[in-house]
Amino acid sequence: MNAQAALTSAEERETILETLVIQAELGQDELVRAGLATLHPADVAELLNVVEEPEIKQKVFSFLDPDLASEVLSLVSSLSRAELTQELSNAALGDLVERLDSDDAADLLGSLSEEQARAVLDQVPEQLSAEMEQLLRYPADTAGGIMQTEHVxxxxxxxxxxxxxxxxxxxxxxxxxxxxxxxxxxxxxxxxxxxxxxxxxxxxxxxxxxxxxxxxxxxxxxxxxxxxxxxxxxxxxxxxxxxxxxxxxxxxxxxxxxxxxxxxxxxxxxTIAGVQRSGTERINLVSDPVLKRVRLRFSWILITLTFELFVALVISKLFVATIEKLAILTAFIPVIIAIAGNVGLQSSTLVVRSIALGTISMSRTARIIFSETRTGFSLGLICGSITSTVGFLMNMKNPEVFQLAFSVFVGMVSALTAAATIGTVEPLVLHKLKQDPAVSSGPLITAVNDLMGTTMYLLVATYLQR
Amino acid sequence: MNAQAALTSAEERETILETLVIQAELGQDELVRAGLATLHPADVAELLNVVEEPEIKQKVFSFLDPDLASEVLSLVSSLSRAELTQELSNAALGDLVERLDSDDAADLLGSLSEEQARAVLDQVPEQLSAEMEQLLRYPADTAGGIMQTEHVxxxxxxxxxxxxxxxxxxxxxxxxxxxxxxxxxxxxxxxxxxxxxxxxxxxxxxxxxxxxxxxxxxxxxxxxxxxxxxxxxxxxxxxxxxxxxxxxxxxxxxxxxxxxxxxxxxxxxxTIAGVQRSGTERINLVSDPVLKRVRLRFSWILITLTFELFVALVISKLFVATIEKLAILTAFIPVIIAIAGNVGLQSSTLVVRSIALGTISMSRTARIIFSETRTGFSLGLICGSITSTVGFLMNMKNPEVFQLAFSVFVGMVSALTAAATIGTVEPLVLHKLKQDPAVSSGPLITAVNDLMGTTMYLLVATYLQR
The missing domain is CATH 3.10.580.10 (CBS-domain)
Known part of the structure; x- marks a missing residue:
């Protein structure tokens, strides 16, 4: 293969890989062998990631000569690696550990059960075995966990x-x-x-x-x-x-x-989008069963749900009478909480990303919070004016239209000011406390904003009804 | 300085830099000069990024010898670079262009007005000037835009x-x-x-x-x-x-x-969090004025606001009578739309990130959509059961409690199923159309979900009231 030509066209590369996947699935082994011979190890790895059936994956892998196989194994996704190695004997795994770079070998051993890892280490020379055991002792997310011992x-x-x-x-x-x-x-x-x-x-x-x-x-x-x-x-x-x-x-x-x-x-x-909690297993969009998706995602949703049920409780205990008198108030609840959610998520995302990129210094927190609060207030004035004007025009025949428009305006201004402030403060506080600042974003901020926004809005409306 | 020791302790490094910032702000120039001499160019760059006043930034920069200055200039943020170079003469800029690596020199020239860039190029040898003009012709986000011409x-x-x-x-x-x-x-x-x-x-x-x-x-x-x-x-x-x-x-x-x-x-x-539209200038959390923050963020908010005002219109035209009869329905609108927003954002984020990392192949789209739809449906069954049970227990004395509980359940299931499906399909479609898939997330998905969720919920309630 002309690597250069294939690489400059991502589509062409994708076509070649997809053709090979189809040939592998159809059992056209000779074509697959011939195709593999033309590929860069990284492309073989990509191919194995895309093949879905573990058996076909293992078969394609078995076509590779040992040195290429170990290089490919260090390049595939962790899911593919697990599928490729699960059927291998301890002797074959030991052979791979000897061929792999030490960091990849340690990753491979780390993905096995402790028992099996020990059995595999019995297959390799004693010095390598000792080195591996030492490497495995470093936590995976530290310099020790990602380093390789090979150096000059x-x-x-x-x-x-x-x-x-x-x-x-x-x-x-x-x-x-x-x-x-x-x-x-x-x-x-x-x-x-x-x-x-x-x-x-x-x-x-x-x-x-x-x-x-x-x-x-x-x-x-x-x-x-x-x-x-x-x-x-x-x-x-x-x-x-x-x-x-x-x-x-x-x-x-x-x-x-x-x-x-x-x-x-x-x-x-x-974490920002509340997809799953950090530290848990990653969701694989193609291969994971529905049950696993539900399980991993529900842990975040449950937190939002708990907060939101509290919002429901507050509305039902405090504001049902207000809404009975002026049902049109309900129409603007989604507007206020969506925009507040949006503004809060903007602030928290800016803070989280700036912390991650190291572009803000902690000595400037007061200034950052103050600027964001004023930004939320300004956005509140703009969105509040637009929304209450639209609300007014949509309900001009309603005798309570001024009550509605005013509640919408005040609700929007206070909700957006609070959203920007909370969205900024929460991740900064978490960072000071050496927690992951990203946790505060998305679901949590949304829930707090919903509570603030709805309460402010309906409180004003209730007050005006007296 | 022992670079090694300073580096292994991020706090120590931060302390040294913050001390220098304070000394610079107090005008203790000799201390600053002495401190600068001990720093790695990357740390000097970091220092300049943190200093806030452009005049102090320029003064600190003027302490550096020309070679160090050009290296530091290639390492500072684009904001700092603009501030550091705005007061320099064309001759000084020409000198920098000669000293910088070609990619950084092109970036520097690209940040100037066309007029000034031309004036600066008049200061440098003809061959370099021609080379720079060639480099500037490549779009900034292509291989040509990030390459350097220096090679062996x-x-x-x-x-x-x-x-x-x-x-x-x-x-x-x-x-x-x-x-x-x-x-x-x-x-x-x-x-x-x-x-x-x-x-x-x-x-x-x-x-x-x-x-x-x-x-x-x-x-x-x-x-x-x-x-x-x-x-x-x-x-x-x-x-x-x-x-x-x-x-x-x-x-x-x-x-x-x-x-x-x-x-x-x-x-x-x-883009996922709807902070600002892609391609627009980045918001700087520390130094940007409120007006700029409002302007850049409002472009996304306006889209959400337009959608949400449509949601308000639908509720006010179709469902006011339903809510007048059973005001407690309002209490569960925030719950349904928040969870639907959460689930939709999860799906779209998983798809967007998988596309970015290249871990999904487009031949699997049908399977991905089907799995996500079923995930949304399952989460809907769970959250619907919890929410309608809570709703039931909270309102047991209300004669319409069954109507409420059933509407909540159906509303939640249909909203979450729709949210997961739309959240998955939208970015995949955008990707097929060669648009940025991230655009579909956050605000847009939220708005569509709010409309779907609220409508389904209130439709069921309206139907049950007949």
Whole structure:
């Protein structure tokens, strides 16, 4: 395949993959084998993600030679990985663990039951087994959880030509070498040497002379979001990972960070939209059964429902008489709560995203809250004027039309002011309390706004009826 | 400064930066100068982003030596960049254009008025000026718009030792060299050679022997999101950019792609939450005046408002009599529309994000829609049962309680089924029509759901009253 041509046309690539999926499903194995041979490992992974039946997936996977298979396995989705490995023997899994990069091997082991992981580790050389057990001990969402142990360590004082020789000897085991890491006699990191500098240095020179001493590194227990921030901020392609004493443990490469950033963005989006609670399993839109979708989504809905039933209680206990006297009031409840919901969600989303991108500093919170409150008030004046004018024109024959129009106006202004303020304050407070600020958005804000908006609106109407 | 220590503690870094901001605001220039000298360029950029007064920003910037200043300028936010450059003379801007990487220089020129950009280009050497004008012709959101022209081109047949010499001669002008690109006599790209391979090859060998011929490249007119997909899919750190004839034009490095991914995620989040319309200027939570916030946010709110006023019209024309007879119906309108809004937003967010991540294939749309419809129906059964039971218990003394409970149940089931279905179908249709699927989420879905939910609920109640 001409990778270049296929890649520049996303449609063409999609067509090729869909053709292969159909051929695989029809059992045209020879065509599939021939097609696979022309694909980049990443495209094979994509193909396996799209194939739906686990058996066909496993069959296509079995066509790959062992080295390609392990590379593909590190590229497929976690769902596909689970389906591809569930039928493999412990010996085959052990073989994969040996071939995979250490971070992918640890991910694979981590997806197995503890029992099976132990059985698989019995199949691999003792040193690798010990290394894996160590890696598995780091929490998945920390630098330790995403790092790989493969790297090129070079002792202080090594000459450049020796260092190049070390790169050569590691180049089989260590993928994508961009830097070598220089360590002292206690394995503590003292410098970093990009290949670009290594290539340009004189062969006899000591690496100490040419290495960068201002090293950007991550402690093994640093949260993965903060690791991603480091990559973004300092535009680096790989960073060393060290323990509390500064000892070199491994490295993190930018491609893993790209995944972290996408993961974090997805989590924020799902939390803002109240799709499912963070930390729970992801919903797969294509393959998950209805029951699982319902279960994962209901946990958020239940919170909204509880709040909203409280809104219903307030209306039924306090405002039924008001509505009996002027039923047209009901027509504007959806308007007020929808716009308040909209404004509150805008404020909270702006705050949540700014926190995630690191573009607001916490010393400015008072100013941010004040600006947002005034924005909500201004939007309230505009939307309140429009809505009460429309309400007035729609009900000109109703003797109570002034009562309606005034209640709508005051209800809208107070609901939108409150919505913007609460929408801004909630995520800021959660962030101060070291909670996920995204949790406050969507459903929670909506429920609080509905209560505020409805109550203010009907309170004014009730007062005017006296 | 020990960069490593500062970095592993985000709080410490924040404290240092906030101290410098205060010192700058107090005019303690000597302390600021001393502090700046210890910082990484990325941290200086962060500092300038946080300083609020443009004059102080400009003063701090003036403390930097020219090379550091240009690097910092490429790292600050676009807002800061505008503020830092607005007071500079055309000669100073020309000097910056010469020092900056070509992509950043083009961004800087692109942020000026056409007139001023022309005046600045008059200050720089003719060749650079022509190169810049060419770069500025590519749309900002394409491969051409984010690429830099700096790269290391090596003709076919070059020997490895000569290629290394070419890297050396380019290393001043070309930052972060990871690959050299091999071209034929017509400047067409024929291969890529990672530095790792270059360092390990025998000096006398021809680059043709060791280069990768399966080149992953981007056509200059490829959309930036698709460029980002290529980096994600193939785990690369830089790719060459070619024209329609395969001629090499420049390269894109992974750090620019990280920015694109963040940008796309932010745009999706803001569109889903209806913060502002895509393509419009971003709202800055700290510094933007209220008027600008209102203006940018109102464009979405106006759409919701129009829909919701239609909901109000429907209720007031069709259902006032129903509510007059049974005012308690009003109490459950917020419940039904909030939960329907929640479910619809869940479905549309799942679809929008899956499209963005490329995890759903368009051949599965029927299955996706069917699963989501059933999910909405199931959630409707659950929420309908809970809500009508609560409604029943809250109003047991009301003779019409069965009418209420039944209307709530049917209203909830039909509203949630419709919400999940519409929430799934809308973004899929928009995607098929090559529109941004995120537009359908949030406000639009909410408005349609409110109309459906309220109408179904009150229709059933009206029917039962006959």
């Amino acid at each position: 360590p070079v002792p202080e004082g090594t000459r450049v030509e020796q260092a190049i020789e070390m790169v050569r000897s590691h180049s089989e085991k260590v993928p994508d070498i961009h830097n070598v890491f220089v360590t002292d006699h206690e394995q503590r990191l003292v410098g970093v040497l990009p290949l670009r500098k290594l290539i340009l240095a004189r062969p006899g020179e000591s690496v100490d002379k040419v290495m960068d001493r201002q090293v950007i590194s991550a402690r093994v227990d640093l949260a993965q979001e903060q690791v991603a921030q480091i990559f973004k901020l300092y535009d680096v392609v790989s960073i060393p990972v060290v323990d509390a004493d500064g000892k070199l443990l491994g490295r993190i490469t930018v491609d893993d960070v790209v995944d972290v950033l996408e993961e974090e963005a997805t989590e924020d989006i799902y | 081109p090596v003709p076919e047949g070059t020997r490895v030792e000569q290629a290394i010499e070419m890297v050396r001669s380019h290393s001043e002008k070309v930052p972060d060299i990871h690959n050299v690109f091999v071209t034929d006599h017509e400047q067409r790209l024929v291969g890529v050679l990672p530095l790792r391979k270059l360092i390990l090859a025998r000096p006398g060998e021809s680059v043709d022997k060791v280069m990768d011929r399966q080149v992953i490249s981007a056509r200059v007119d490829l959309a930036q999101e698709q460029v980002a997909q290529i980096f994600k899919l193939y785990d690369v750190v830089s790719i060459p950019v070619v024209d329609a004839d395969g001629k090499l034009l420049g390269r894109i490095t992974v750090d620019d792609v990280v920015d694109v991914l963040e940008e796309e995620a932010t745009e999706d989040i803001y």
